[in-house]
Amino acid sequence: MKKIGMLFVALVLVTTIEAKEKKDPVVMTVAGKEIPLSEFIYMARKDNSVDLNDKKSVDHYVELFKVYKLKVADAESLNIHKASKFEKELGDYTRQLQESYLSDKASEDSAMRVVYERLKYIPGFKHILFYLPGGELVPKDTVETYNKAVEAYNRIKNGESFESTGESLTSDPLRKDVLYVTEAHVYPMQMFKVLEDKIFSMEPGEISFPVRSTIGFHLFKLDRKIPNPGKVRVAHILTSFPSPNPTDEDVEQVRMKSDSIYRKILSGEDFSVLAEQYSSDTITAKRGGLLPYFGLGEMVEPFEKAAFAFEKIGDVSEPVKTRYGFHILKLIDKKTDMSFEELESQMYGAMKRTERNFDLYRGFGEKMKVRHGYVLYPEAYAELQRLADEYFPTDTSFVYRGLEMAKPLVHFDSIEFNQNDFVDYMNRRPTSAKTLSTDYMQEIFDLFVREVLTEMEREKLEQTYPEYKMILNEYYDGILLFEISNKRVWSRSAEEQEKLEAEWIKELNEKYPVTVNKKVIRKIKKYLD
Numbered sequence: 001m002k003k004i005g006m007l008f009v010a011l012v013l014v015t016t017i018e019a020k021e022k023k024d025p026v027v028m029t030v031a032g033k034e035i036p037l038s039e040f041i042y043m044a045r046k047d048n049s050v051d052l053n054d055k056k057s058v059d060h061y062v063e064l065f066k067v068y069k070l071k072v073a074d075a076e077s078l079n080i081h082k083a084s085k086f087e088k089e090l091g092d093y094t095r096q097l098q099e100s101y102l103s104d105k106a107s108e109d110s111a112m113r114v115v116y117e118r119l120k121y122i123p124g125f126k127h128i129l130f131y132l133p134g135g136e137l138v139p140k141d142t143v144e145t146y147n148k149a150v151e152a153y154n155r156i157k158n159g160e161s162f163e164s165t166g167e168s169l170t171s172d173p174l175r176k177d178v179l180y181v182t183e184a185h186v187y188p189m190q191m192f193k194v195l196e197d198k199i200f201s202m203e204p205g206e207i208s209f210p211v212r213s214t215i216g217f218h219l220f221k222l223d224r225k226i227p228n229p230g231k232v233r234v235a236h237i238l239t240s241f242p243s244p245n246p247t248d249e250d251v252e253q254v255r256m257k258s259d260s261i262y263r264k265i266l267s268g269e270d271f272s273v274l275a276e277q278y279s280s281d282t283i284t285a286k287r288g289g290l291l292p293y294f295g296l297g298e299m300v301e302p303f304e305k306a307a308f309a310f311e312k313i314g315d316v317s318e319p320v321k322t323r324y325g326f327h328i329l330k331l332i333d334k335k336t337d338m339s340f341e342e343l344e345s346q347m348y349g350a351m352k353r354t355e356r357n358f359d360l361y362r363g364f365g366e367k368m369k370v371r372h373g374y375v376l377y378p379e380a381y382a383e384l385q386r387l388a389d390e391y392f393p394t395d396t397s398f399v400y401r402g403l404e405m406a407k408p409l410v411h412f413d414s415i416e417f418n419q420n421d422f423v424d425y426m427n428r429r430p431t432s433a434k435t436l437s438t439d440y441m442q443e444i445f446d447l448f449v450r451e452v453l454t455e456m457e458r459e460k461l462e463q464t465y466p467e468y469k470m471i472l473n474e475y476y477d478g479i480l481l482f483e484i485s486n487k488r489v490w491s492r493s494a495e496e497q498e499k500l501e502a503e504w505i506k507e508l509n510e511k512y513p514v515t516v517n518k519k520v521i522r523k524i525k526k527y528l529d
Contacts, residue, residue: 024036024037024038025037025517025520025527026517026520027039027040027516027517027520027521028040028062028065028066028069028514028515028516028517029513029514029515030066030069030070030073030512030514031069031070031073031076031077031512031513031514032513033069033073035069037520037524037527038466038470039470039473040065041524041527041528042467042470042474043065043068043470043474044058044061044065047061052524052525052528053525053528058521058524059521062516062521066514066516067505067508068477068481069477070505070508070509070512070514071480071481071484071485071504071508072477072480072481072484073508073512074484074508074511074512075480075481075483075484076480078484080480080483080484081476081480086479086480086483089479090475090476090479093472093475094472097468097471097472097475098458098461101457101461101465101468102364102454102457102458103360103361103364104363104364104367106363107360107362107363107364108348108360108363108364110363111351111356111359111360111362111363112340112344112347112348112351112360113340114359115188115189115347115351115356116340116343116347118187118188118196118200119187119188119228119343120227120228121200121225121226121227121228122185122186122187122225122226122227122228122296122297123185123186123199123200123202123222123224123225124182124183124184124185124186124222124223124224124225124226125182125183125186125199125202125220125221125222125223126162126163126166126180126181126182126183126220126221126223127179127180127181127182127183127218127219127220127221128149128152128162128165128166128169128178128179128180128218128219129178129179129180129181129215129216129217129218129219130145130148130149130152130177130178130210130216130217130218131145131176131177131178131179131215131216132145132215132216132217132435133145135435136392136394136395136435136437136440137392137435137436137437138388138389138390138391138392138436138437138438139389139436139437139438140389142212142217142436145177145216145217146210146212146217148178148217149210149217149218149219150210152165152169152219153207153209153210153219156207156219157207162207162219162221166180167180182223184296184297185295185296185297186199186297187295187297188200189350189351189354189356192213192214192215192355193354193355193356194211194212194213195211195213195218195220198211198218198220199220199222202220202222203222203225204222204223204224204225205221205222206221206222207219207220207221208220208221212436214433214434214435214436214439215435228295228296229295229296229308229336230295230334230335230336230337230338231293231294231295231334231335232293232294232295232307232308232310232331232333232334232335233290233291233292233293233294233331233332233333233334233335234291234307234310234329234330234331234332235271235272235275235284235288235289235290235291235329235330235332236275236279236281236284236289236291236303236327236328236329236330237258237261237271237274237275237278237279237289237327237328238279238280238281238289238324238325238326238327239254239257239258239261239278239279239280239319239325239326239327240254240280240281240324240325241254241324241325242254244323251321254325254326255319255321255326257326258319258325258326258327258328259319261274261278261328262316262318262319262328265316265328266316271288271289271316271330272287272288272289272290273288275288275289276288276289280325289330290332293333293335294307296308300322300323300324302320302321302322303320303322303327303329306320306327306329307329307331310329310331310334312331313331313332313333313334314330314331315330315331316328316329316330316331317329317330348360355433355443358446361450365449365450365453368453368454368456368457369449369453371457372412372413372453372456372457373411373412373413374410374411374412374449374453375410375411376409376410376411377407377408377409377410377411379407380405380407380408380409380418380419381409381445383405383407383419384402384405384409384419384422384423384441385438385441387401387402387405388437388438388440388441389437389438391437392437392440393423393426393427393437393440393441393444394427394440398423399423399427402419402420402423402426403420403423403424404420405418405419405420405423406418406419406420407419409421409422410422410449412452412453412456413456417452422445422448425444425448426441426444426445426448429444429447429448430444430447431444432444432447488500488504489501489504
């Protein structure tokens with residue numbers, strides 16, 4: 001961890017030295033603060049009324065820029081930039097701005113489009129799961145479970161049906177190490193990524209070789225892959241059964257009551273008013289029976305079937321029986337084909353919070369590896385992996401033995417990390433949901449590489465992207481300018497503002513010294529790209 005800290009200190013020093021060596025003449029000094037020409041040009045180019053090739057236009061902008069910087073200096077003299085509100089706003093913006101640079105939009109879009117394309121189809125499958133023992137595992141702990149899964153796979157390949165295999169394995173109710181289920185619908189990001197990748201790559205009728213996840217080994221048989229009909233929104237009027245196990249008489253009475261409400265709708269009475277008056281679903285009744293949007297697999301089957309059978313907005317169903325009672329449905333809206341742009345924010349947030357964040361980061365990470373001379377020493381990693389074959393990385397035996405291993409593990413630019421540096425990082429910093437030792441170590445290693453590369457890039461943002469500092473300075477000045485202008489001028493009546501502005505500018509010119517480098521201004525054309 002000390003080495004990581006030293007790395008970041010070194011990066012700051014290098015960046016500072018390089019910044020000093022870069023030629024960027026001072027265009028003016030305001031209240032003792034030097035303003036570089038690059039900032040002046042950057043701000044001038046954002047003003048469409050300024051022509052930097054025209055002397056008169058440049059001279060006019062010099063006066064505007066000077067007043068702008070005087071107002072910022074006035075705000076700083078009042079310590080507005082030290083207020084907690086200011087520091088929080090600037091800090092939040094800085095993080096957002098850095099994130100926009102510390103990412104690769106094209107590769108993120110590519111990762112999200114994989115998810116988006118999967119949303120176009122809904123797989124249905126049968127699933128046999130062989131549970132791994134609970135807790136932290138090393139590879140040898142998985143062998144017995146793996147062999148059971150392979151044995152079942154071979155039974156199926158040798159002619160036994162997937163269904164009979166699953167049923168025979170789970171026929172003993174006391175057996176808890178195997179699960180056999182049928183899933184009619186699955187959507188992206190509802191299961192472990194490794195399982196999703198497998199299911200969405202299969203064709204109907206295909207049977208998978210055992211796939212390992214955190215919880216066990218999985219066998220899949222893909223039954224179907226249907227087009228996704230999208231989502232629907234309905235309102236409903238529920239006439240509920242009096243108990244979870246209604247008698248035939250109860251069912252008939254509830255049906256008749258629902259039929260009477262349905263006839264009122266057919267005669268022209270308002271659906272939402274009837275829902276509020278009669279629906280047993282007291283929560284939705286208050287809003288005319290309105291339910292949220294839902295897709296296949298999110299409602300009980302009879303209800304879902306009726307909802308997706310509608311053809312036109314406003315259509316109303318006859319009473320539909322479910323285990324809850326009888327429902328009358330009205331179609332409010334259909335979303336059959338949502339665009340990538342409509343779902344982008346939702347997908348990005350979901351991926352960022354799960355293991356799929358590695359997919360989002362991958363493209364940027366690969367670019368940074370090239371930029372920062374990333375080198376992995378495979379044999380050094382293999383030694384750590386062999387240690388993980390014996391002990392889980394959180395085990396004290398792993399930590400003690402790992403800290404004694406000192407071979408170079410990974411190289412970035414001129415910085416090298418040894419095996420024990422990574423073991424120390426793994427012991428002190430992040431954790432992982434992976435329960436197999438080698439998976440756990442790999443995920444933490446990927447996080448380690450990401451953190452180092454990200455911090456290396458963060459510290460060089462100003463050097464790599466000259467506009468980064470300009471944008472941040474502009475935002476800094478903008479907050480101060482707003483606060484001080486509001487305090488001095490904008491909070492007053494419109495009739496007073498012009499006079500107050502003139503008095504303030506006069507006061508600023510008298511209060512703060514300003515020196516303009518006229519030589520640089522005269523030769524500004526030679527500094528233009």
